[in-house]
Amino acid sequence: MGASNCKPDGRKVALQLCWVQDLFIVCSRSWPFKYGWPSLDRVGWRSVWDVDCHTSRAERQHRTETIIVAHAVNARLSEMLRAAIANENGKGESMARKSKDRGILQVGENWYVRLYQNGRERRFKCDNKTQAKALYARLKADEREGRYFPKEKPKDITVRMAVDRYLASSTNRSIKTERHHGQFWNAAMGEKLLTHVTAEDCQRIQGRLVAEGRLSKATINRMFAFFRHVLMRYVNDGYLARNPVSTVKFFKESNKTRYFTENELTHLRDLIPDGSWPPVGLSVEMGLRRSELFALKWAWVDFGARTVTLPMTKSGFTQHVPLSTEAIRLFRSLNSFTFSPYVFPGRNPLKPMDARAFVRRVFEPALKQAGIEGASWHTLRHTCASRLVMGGVPLVTVKEILGHKDIQTTLKYSHLSQSHIHEAVEKASFVKNQVQTVTPTVTTENRLRSFLSERET
Secondary structure (H helix, E strand, O other): OOOOOOOOOOOOOOOOOEEEOOEEEEOOOOHHHHHOOOOOOOOOHHHHHHHHHOOOHHHHHHOOOOEEOOOOOOHHHHHHHHHHHHHHHOOOEEEOOOHHHOOEEEEOOEEEEEEEEOOEEEEEEEOOHHHHHHHHHHHHHHHHOOOOOOOOOOOOOEHHHHHHHHHHHOOOOOHHHHHHHHHHHHHHHOOOEHHHOOHHHHHHHHHHHHHHOOOOHHHHHHHHHHHHHHHHHHHHOOOOOOOHHHHOOOOOOOOOOOOOOHHHHHHHHHHOOHHHHHHHHHHHHHOOOHHHHHOOEHHHEEOOOOEEEEOOOOOOOOEEEEOOHHHHHHHHOOOHHHOOOEOOEOOOOOOEOOHHHHHHHHHHHHHHHHOOOOOOOHHHHHHHHHHHHHOOOOHHHHHHHHOOOOHHHHHHHHHHOOHHHHHHHHHOOHHHHHHHHHHHHHHHHHHHHHHHHHHHO
16 A cells, blocks of 8 residues: 555554544554654654555554554544444444443443442443443433442441540540540440430430439530530431430520629638639639630730730630739739749649649638538639629620620629619609609799798798
């Protein structure tokens, strides 16, 4: 076949290197190693064809695999060439050209249906193209309805596994409290399968905790709220049909707060040594949480602006706490700034004081000695809020000082400030309005009587 008289046909590309509308196809893996790769940058078909014509018939018959090394301008033309190569060689793969035949594959004389699951290919052999098209349509319908490629049944998950996975991925600032709750649930039903946990099991545990009397009802609610949150993840993933904790009735919590009276604070001040009073006094003056108070650093205290800046609080934002004159005096009475970055350092100056150890060693013995019951360290924070409200400070301002995220938390102190309610009631009082209208009349009569008596004299 002369190179100058013929141009290769698109259907005879199986045994030669051809050119069709700027598409070049290498028809053998052995050819490049023997002759080298030709330039594919718009090389004329004549030179490429001449190179191929110099090969022997045996070499051309040896070429049984095809490799496309350049892309056609027209994708349809490329698909046609693939089909031509497969038909000529009797080997290789070709896909049906029409979009409705997608997923139907021809390999030699055989037809296959090809589907993918999680990136893995599955093939089903058919006798002909018509059978392959029918099978492909049925399998795709089953896949859409969830009957084909069913989800693998998840492994059995125990309560311990669920709690541990939750804690491992938790980013909450209250992670220490969550770990404490997790330890409780692991001890209560750690080896039980999640699918076997019932609302009756949760109610039985709830009743046992109440009977023991060691935990308050609010604490029990927090523990069950944690467990409900853990199980809700598996409900959302479809592992559980429903959350058994959702049907458990939580206890009602009282909004009444315990705070120290003036006499109780005076008694505590007399019992606690001077060196141990600053943490207690600052808690009353600033209303900080225990973890925030004992983690204070001198770099956060600004005496010029009379504020303490907490970079990150439990509410999740930066808080600026104003300082009273007494709070500044307590700060200046400390000398820990000379050897530690912390206001209340521990035995290791580079670490803060152990708050729990201070409460057990100093605060709780003072409460017991003073005969004060029903109080804890957090009562100092309630005391600060109560004194602010009773002093006439608006609840919105109290919310900012204490760093509450929600005004509903601050409203539990509203019963301590009833002045605005009394003023509203007095404005609508019938007796008060009657007095206001009668009093001017009486005053005028008295003035007339005194004026007439003066004229008679």
